[in-house]
Amino acid sequence: MKKLNDEELMILVSKGDLDMMTILFDRYHLKIFNYVLKMTRDREISQDITQEVFYKAIKYRASYKKGKFSSWLYTIARNVFSDHYQRQKNKDQRIDDIVYRMEDQQIDTVEQNETREQLHKALDKLHDGDKELIVMNRYQGIKYQEIAEITGSTVGAVKTKVHRAIHKLKDHYLQNI
Incomplete structure (x- = not known):
């Protein structure tokens, strides 16, 4: 089953084969975590948001419409992050900023x-x-x-x-x- 592409796996998940989500999780959890971590700069919050992203991917699996899986998943991540940010904003807390990765190892x-x-x-x-x-x-x-x-x-x-x-x-x- 690992030879199936992301879209084929997600179609199986959307039809109820939740075991296939494990493969997608293995392929994408670090990418989603790193994306969220760059936005929040907080490991715990990033772990929570990543977990929520995959929870929502399973919960709303029927909404997957055979498009590019990574785009669908990043859209969920973006929405979950936005929801988190809005909750934090409502509590008068500020989101941490991004630190742009330094490429030059000479410095x-x-x-x-x-x-x-x-x-x-x-x-x-x-x-x-x-x-x-x-x-x-x-x-x-x-x-x-x-x-x-x-x-x-x-x-x-x-x-x-x-x-x-x-x-x-x-x-x-x-x-x-």
């Missing part, structure tokens, strides 16, 4: 921490939608087409929004230097 630890702090401040100035696009595209490596499906947008609009979000991040980052 020493002090400089790297300083750079991360500056980037953290720059990300703090971005709207949540811009942060989300940067996380999906740059951290998760999700292609524009799939982000468009997840967000209910067009590929062209997603490309434009990602491009603009990166420029906003760059502008805010350079102001902090």
Whole structure:
């Protein structure tokens, strides 16, 4: 059964074969966890949200309409995260910000921490939608087409929004230097 693709497995799950969800969970739980972790920067909250994503995937399995499984699952993750954020917002708590991953291993630890702090401040100035696009595209490596499906947008609009979000991040980052 592990040779079946994600969509075939999810069709079996939607027809009641819940054992197939184990395979999908194995394939996607780390991706979903890392996506949520980049948004929350809190391991416990990310674990809870990841668990809720898969719970909802099982609960609403009948709503799966044979599209791309990963897009469907990321849409659930996005909605669960948004619900969590709204609950936190209602409690007057602030969501933690994203720290953009540093690619350059040449920078020493002090400089790297300083750079991360500056980037953290720059990300703090971005709207949540811009942060989300940067996380999906740059951290998760999700292609524009799939982000468009997840967000209910067009590929062209997603490309434009990602491009603009990166420029906003760059502008805010350079102001902090």
